[in-house]
Amino acid sequence: MKKILQVSIWRGGADGVYQVFEVPAQASQTVLDVVTWVQRHADATLAYRFSCRVGMCGSCAMMVNGIPRWTCRSHVAKVSKGGTLKLAPLANLPVIKDLTVDMSRFFEKWKRAEARFYPSASRKDDVMSVSPGTSGRIDADAAIECINCGVCYAACDTVKWDSDYLGPAALNRAWTLVNDERDAAGAKRLQAVANRGGCYTCHSHQSCQIHCPKALNPTRSIAGLKRAALAVR
Amino acid sequence: MNARLYIWQRATAALMVPLIGVHLITILYAVGDGLTGAEILARTQGSVVWALFYGMFVAAASVHSGIGVWTISGEWFGLAGPARDVAAIGFAFLLAGLGCRAVFAVVL
Known part of the structure; x- marks a missing residue:
C-alpha cells in the first residue's frame, strides 16, 4: 500500500487557517514536490513561490514544521515528522496569500x-x-x-x-x-x-x-x- | 539600540565582571574564616575603599540594567517613545537608590 503524507498547508492571508491534504509519498521527494503536487492535483488555487528548484534562486523558502527552509532542498524523508508536514509562509513577513509573503x-x-x-x-x-x-x-x-x-x-x-x-x-x-x-x-x-x-x-x-x-x-x-x-x- | 547605548552596556558589563569576582571571593573568604556580621561591618564601616568598590558596582549595575530594560520593554512589551525611556531611566534610578541604600548601610 502506498504511503500517504498528511500535509497541513496555510491557506489565506494573515487570518487564514491550515488545510490538510493527503499527498502520496515518493522516493527522494522534496517539500517543494509536495506543494507542487497539491497545486496540480488537489487545489489549483494554492499560491506559492518557486523558480529554479535547485537551491540557486532562494524563492521557495517557507516554514516547514516551524523551521524556515528552502523547500526545493528539503527532502520529506528528512524533515517530516512521522509522515506529517506543516507548511506555512515565511515568518516575520506579511502574508499575501497561502505560502507567499510580501518581501x-x-x-x-x-x-x-x-x-x-x-x-x-x-x-x-x-x-x-x-x-x-x-x-x-x-x-x-x-x-x-x-x-x-x-x-x-x-x-x-x-x-x-x-x-x-x-x-x-x-x-x-x-x-x-x-x-x-x-x-x-x-x-x-x-x-x-x-x-x-x-x-x-x-x-x-x-x-x-x-x-x-x-x-x-x-x-x-x-x-x-x-x-x-x-x-x- | 544605538552605538552609544551598546558601548555603555558592554563597558558596564566589563567593569562588573572583576567587581563580582572580588565580591564573591571576599564573601567566601569572610564566611569560611568564620567572621560574624558584626565583625564584617566593623571592617567595612568607615572604609572609603569598600564605599568606592560597591558604589562603582551600583553605578555600573544601574546603567547596565537600565539599558537592558530599555531593550526588553520595547521588544517584549511593545513600549515606544518616551514611555520606553521613562521605564528604563526609572528602573535605573530605582536600582541606584536601592543599591546606594545598601552601600550606605555597610560603610556608614
Whole structure:
C-alpha cells in the first residue's frame, strides 16, 4: 500500500487557517514536490513561490514544521515528522496569500542598510586587481554567497520582536561591502548600520547561522559591523 | 539600540565582571574564616575603599540594567517613545537608590 503524507498547508492571508491534504509519498521527494503536487492535483488555487528548484534562486523558502527552509532542498524523508508536514509562509513577513509573503519590507531594509555597491572607479579606469588573500577579502568572501532567500530573516527572534531591525541578511550584505576594497560608501554605510534598528540591535542568538541554507554566519558579520561602526558613531 | 547605548552596556558589563569576582571571593573568604556580621561591618564601616568598590558596582549595575530594560520593554512589551525611556531611566534610578541604600548601610 502506498504511503500517504498528511500535509497541513496555510491557506489565506494573515487570518487564514491550515488545510490538510493527503499527498502520496515518493522516493527522494522534496517539500517543494509536495506543494507542487497539491497545486496540480488537489487545489489549483494554492499560491506559492518557486523558480529554479535547485537551491540557486532562494524563492521557495517557507516554514516547514516551524523551521524556515528552502523547500526545493528539503527532502520529506528528512524533515517530516512521522509522515506529517506543516507548511506555512515565511515568518516575520506579511502574508499575501497561502505560502507567499510580501518581501518588500525585507528589501527596503537592504536599502536602509546601504547594502549596495558604491563604485570607487568609473568605466574609464582600469579593472581593479583584488587580491583574494587580504583579510578584508577573506571576510567578504566568507559572507558573499547570500542569495536573499529570507530564511535568516524568518528565523531571527530580534526581527520578530523589533520590526525596525534591519535583520541578518541586509547586515550581512553590508558587511561584505564594508570589506570590499572597490567600494566607496565607507562611513556612510557604517553610519546606516549603526543607527537605531541596526547592527547593535542584534542579540547574537545565532538563529540566522543555524538555519542559513548556505551555511553562512550572519552573526559573525554583524559582530564585525559592531566593531567597525564604533569608529563612525 | 544605538552605538552609544551598546558601548555603555558592554563597558558596564566589563567593569562588573572583576567587581563580582572580588565580591564573591571576599564573601567566601569572610564566611569560611568564620567572621560574624558584626565583625564584617566593623571592617567595612568607615572604609572609603569598600564605599568606592560597591558604589562603582551600583553605578555600573544601574546603567547596565537600565539599558537592558530599555531593550526588553520595547521588544517584549511593545513600549515606544518616551514611555520606553521613562521605564528604563526609572528602573535605573530605582536600582541606584536601592543599591546606594545598601552601600550606605555597610560603610556608614
